[in-house]
Amino acid sequence: MHFEHSTLAQRVLFGSGRAAEHVAQEVARHDARNVMCIASDFERTFAETATASIEVKLWHSDVVQHVPIETAQRAREAASDAGIDLIVCIGGGSTTGLAKAVALTTGIPIIAVPTTYAGSEATNVWGLTEGATKTTGADDRVLPTAVIYDAELTLGLPVALSVSSGLNALAHCVDSLWAPRADPINQAMAAEGVRALADGLPRIVENPTGIEGRETALYGAYLSAVAFASAGSGLHHKICHVLGGTFNLPHAETHATVLPYVLAFNGPAAPDAAARLAGALRAGMAGSSIPLPGEDPALEAVDLLNSLRATLNAPTALQDYGFTEADIPEAVKRIVQAAPPSNPAEVTESRMEQLLRSALVGDTPAVRTAGSLIQGAGQ
Structure with missing residues (x-):
């Protein structure tokens, strides 16, 4: 048997009904002052539940599947203008993908709160679409530092x-x-x-x-x-x-x-x-x-x-x-x-x-x- 295996460094907090508690815990651990919450309009209710115990400086809802480069650039500019030092993304793979696009060029750390089973929250893989071509890559800057799983937030998923x-x-x-x-x-x-x-x-x-x-x-x-x-x-x-x-x-x-x-x-x-x-x-x-x-x-x-x-x-x-x-x-x-x-x-x-x-x-x-x-x- 011969192989080389890499394990990504990441915290996982798992507990139904405990998203707000765990988000607050992670925001404090990062000593964050300016939090950006990325969540689509559909996910806003779940996002408000998960962020009930923290102050959100910037809400960003411009989420598009496959992360078009134009969408990524708007989110990057919004984060820069607001002096964001931590991103909390709450939603599915497209939401996590947009947070990763911001982290890829800014280095801002991410806390991911998934509401689907997409899995992007646990990888260092990013994807961007420009024109008719989707490009993917791997970069440790986009790996969320923590993932918070709360099954109650998935109850609204059809x-x-x-x-x-x-x-x-x-x-x-x-x-x-x-x-x-x-x-x-x-x-x-x-x-x-x-x-x-x-x-x-x-x-x-x-x-x-x-x-x-x-x-x-x-x-x-x-x-x-x-x-x-x-x-x-x-x-x-x-x-x-x-x-x-x-x-x-x-x-x-x-x-x-x-x-x-x-x-x-x-x-x-x-x-x-x-x-x-x-x-x-x-x-x-x-x-x-x-x-x-x-x-x-x-x-x-x-x-x-x-x-x-x-x-x-x-x-x-x-x-x-x-x-x-x-x-x-x-x-x-x-x-x-x-x-x-x-x-x-x-x-x-x-x-x-x-x-x-x-x-x-x-x-x-x-x-x-x-x-x-x-x-x-x-x-």
């Missing part, structure tokens, strides 16, 4: 968005099994993240106001993000960055839709990872109606994922979010250019075209084994 956001987190786990810097440590965290998400998300669907399901999903989302931060972006995220940055597809729904197709594509070339994923899904879904174990780990993993997605009524087709057949050639070209050289299966234009055509209309993911295609059984 079930459909909870599902797509949770499957986005699960995609972090799956990518971490074979991403460029995958190692036994982040693979172990990814597997536990899968188990927790496969347990928590169905409970949210069954009982949207239940705290236990949402706490379990938050725990899984955190593990998924930590694994992803260490392992790096795999093929799944490269595909979704193209679809989001170039075609402005919604972030969480795109990840939720694309995930089973990337798993079906990569699984046969990484049977150990597929077997680990299948085991984690089976453990999380214990007690539910799940497919019997199969002989082929990739096929079993795809079937289990499809069974989970059916339980969650997950998104199934990119065409539902504005992607069209005419967009496929441009997407394929960009994906092939961005795909990690270390991806388990060879990435070619013809294979990416087939993957996108299937994801476009929601065809059942096809598992490639020994040169042939075997249909998954679950979708």
Whole structure:
């Protein structure tokens, strides 16, 4: 066994109903005097709850998905003009992404209070969109110094968005099994993240106001993000960055839709990872109606994922979010250019075209084994 693993330095405060207490604790720890709170208009109520025990100098609500460079620049200027020395971002991945864009050029520290399962709060990865291209990178300046998890703040998240956001987190786990810097440590965290998400998300669907399901999903989302931060972006995220940055597809729904197709594509070339994923899904879904174990780990993993997605009524087709057949050639070209050289299966234009055509209309993911295609059984 030989590997090099990096662990990011960050405080995590977890407790339902304790966001305001924990935010105040962290503001005091930073000895901050001028706090900027970034939260969209939709998230304002949650943000006011979380900041009830501190003074906010500047509220900033200009949040746009995929963080256009113009949006980032306006937030940077607002922070500079107000003499901000600490950012508290409260919301989903777009909100955290905007805070990171400010920190990237100013060095202002961030306290993140997630209200979805996006996971951006636990990574040092930033993303900015300029024109039709989304650029990502890693920089420790954008890593929030503390993350505050309060499941009560997720109770207002609609079930459909909870599902797509949770499957986005699960995609972090799956990518971490074979991403460029995958190692036994982040693979172990990814597997536990899968188990927790496969347990928590169905409970949210069954009982949207239940705290236990949402706490379990938050725990899984955190593990998924930590694994992803260490392992790096795999093929799944490269595909979704193209679809989001170039075609402005919604972030969480795109990840939720694309995930089973990337798993079906990569699984046969990484049977150990597929077997680990299948085991984690089976453990999380214990007690539910799940497919019997199969002989082929990739096929079993795809079937289990499809069974989970059916339980969650997950998104199934990119065409539902504005992607069209005419967009496929441009997407394929960009994906092939961005795909990690270390991806388990060879990435070619013809294979990416087939993957996108299937994801476009929601065809059942096809598992490639020994040169042939075997249909998954679950979708």
